[in-house]
Amino acid sequence: MIQKLSEHDREKLQESLATTGQKVTPQREIVFAVLLAKRDHPTVEDVFQRARESMPGLSLATVYNCLETFVGCGLVRQVNHERESTRYCPNLAPHAHFRDEATGRVHDIELPPEILQNLRSILPPGFNSETIEISFHGRSQDHAPRPSSN
């Protein structure tokens, strides 16, 4: 069962939504709480399952809507790996993703700013990039689910 949003997180939600003229709703609160509760890059279906425990009437369409809304107002990032279902990540710090092909799990990899700068520098003149996506694919040892922060 998902814990309610902290006052702080609810404010972040409220403010981010406000930037695009949108409102806090019970569905959005729960979907956001689900993302914060377990930062394992859940798919829409994962989010749906987890959220329904707190709100049985919630519809899949609404989960799609909420997540799209959050991406639109910059609250979460979309994470794509090859042709798999889209995953969602509430970690707003610049980071790369590592997809473990043995377990299917996706891990955040911290991305030092100077590496990011290096990368930008390889673009020829005339190329202006808004976003850079970096994803590793391979195997990792020993990554049982860790207790999550917050």
Added chain:
Amino acid sequence: MIQKLSEHDREKLQESLATTGQKVTPQREIVFAVLLAKRDHPTVEDVFQRARESMPGLSLATVYNCLETFVGCGLVRQVNHERESTRYCPNLAPHAHFRDEATGRVHDIELPPEILQNLRSILPPGFNSETIEISFHGRSQDHAPRPSSN
């Protein structure tokens, strides 16, 4: 109309396929030739259209099969951007991709080995990556096909 494979490219095709116990077929020759002819990261549908000009009976299923085969034996790379159709790239040198959101075009960005090494170095111990995918997303100036130059 697609030009036939050079002797050199046909050999590369033949040898790569052989590594996985597979054969050169007329369909595979044409699909490979299409990829080499215009390195614009075509989708399956693009490849299908172009290949059919030389082989009207070719089926879409076969194009999927050929491309999957090529990826399997390392002849081409798959290129994914967000949720769009998969694109294919015969450039085997390590490189990143830049997706121009204005035109939809995908450009190769050369990737210096030392940058690649930098990137690998940010992985914590225990993470072993087979592949790294880097994609930029933004706008680029001046990449319209020049009316004058071919």
Added chain:
DNA sequence: TTGCACTTTGGAATCATTCCAACTCATTCG
């Protein structure tokens, strides 16, 4: 010749995602 492995093909099936029209609910307006 026959058998076998590999291929190709058209059409059906899958499945994540998007679309749509009806409905709820809160706010604004007359």
Added chain:
DNA sequence: CGAATGAGTTGGAATGATTCCAAAGTGCAA
């Protein structure tokens, strides 16, 4: 007050890229 408005939610239908499948085709080897 009611009615109109508008955002948000919902279930189900539609979409569309990709995969699956079963029936043929092809070329080589026993």
